[in-house]
Every structure is written in C-alpha cells, then in structure tokens.
Amino acid sequence: GESVGLHLPTLSVQEGDNSIINCAYSNSASDYFIWYKQESGKGPQFIIDIRSNMDKRQGQRVTVLLNKTVKHLSLQIAATQPGDSAVYFCAEMRNNNDMRFGAGTRLTVKP
C-alpha cells in the first residue's frame, strides 16, 4: 500500500505486504532527512536516515528513497509486521540544525 503523507494520514496494509509511506518536504536547502517511528505514548524512534548526496539507502527491512528534484522522500517497509503499526514521521534538517517534522502517517497492519 502507499500513502501521500500529509494528504492521506492513514495507511492500512495486510501483514506480509510491503508498505510505502511518502513525504513531501518543503525546503530545497534541506540536506539531511530522517524517518522516525512513534508508538502511542512513546517518543519518536529513529528508523533510517539519508543525506542529500544519496538517493537511496537500505536498512533492515526498510529502504528510504530521496528525490531532490521533486522534494520527495519515501519509506518502504518490506514484509510489514503487526509490530510496525505506528505513526511514521519524516523530518528534514536544514543548515541551521533546525529539524522540521511532517504531520505523520499512521500505519495500521491487519493480521
């Protein structure tokens, strides 16, 4: 399944499917991007990051893609599991160390 981040804040996928969460960032000067996962009542948890000199980075079951031309960031989660259910935030860091978060996308994994 896919989401368009701020415009579709909820994404529901079947367990075992791949998930794609999208994020449009605002500042072309941003050069560092981070994805965080936040479970209810907890602080954001770092998932993966990418700097602007790269367009793809892979972690364990997660991949981040960066398209600087259209200022778009996506998080792909392979073989989504119930434990992946959470709100996912993309964050952009600008040259003044100010990190700005998007509103987030709530991912729900159906068994």
Next chain:
Amino acid sequence: DTGVSQDPRHKITKRGQNVTFRCDPISEHNRLYWYRQTLGQGPEFLTYFQNEAQLEKSRLLSDRFSAERPKGSFSTLEIQRTEQGDSAMYLCASSPGSRETQYFGPGTRLLVL
C-alpha cells in the same frame, strides 16, 4: 540503559502554576534539543544546546518558557504561569554533534487544567 531519559513522564497541574521537566541525554552527546508535540502533530522544535550554551530558540518559546543545561549534561525546561494551551508532550532529544541523528526520550506529557 543508555538512552535519553525524561522525568516526570506525566504531569498534571493547574493553570497558573509553574512546572519543571528534566532531560538526561545520552552520555557524551554534546547536543540537546527540546520539542513540543500536540496530538496528531509532529514534534515542533523549541530550543537546543551545544554543551551548556543555548544556541537557538524557536519563536514558539514564549517568555514563560526557560531552558537550562548548566553543566552541559542534563537539561531542565521550566514553564511559568502555565496555560491550558501548554498542554502537550514535551520531548527531549540528544545527538553526538551538529547535524547528526537525534535520539528521543519518552517525553513528558503535561496536562494543564
């Protein structure tokens, strides 16, 4: 546990009272950040420290808010004369240095009645 810790986890106070929150960053992290998060929104930057120096403050940080990091280790965030609009989750994060990954604590949830 070597993560970021915050205390208290929850605080209920009456309007007009002062509250103080504490954050203990990851050991040896030079940078410490404070954020505020309201329901359904992403965290909003408030301020950050490089060691004991407060280097930047958001315009969200009104005169009633003050943050300190006196010895470059733990930090406190004080809100004076609390208002109902101050009700939020207050998050602390730390990073090893400039423009590096920020690791968050569990947050302090404040409710102002």
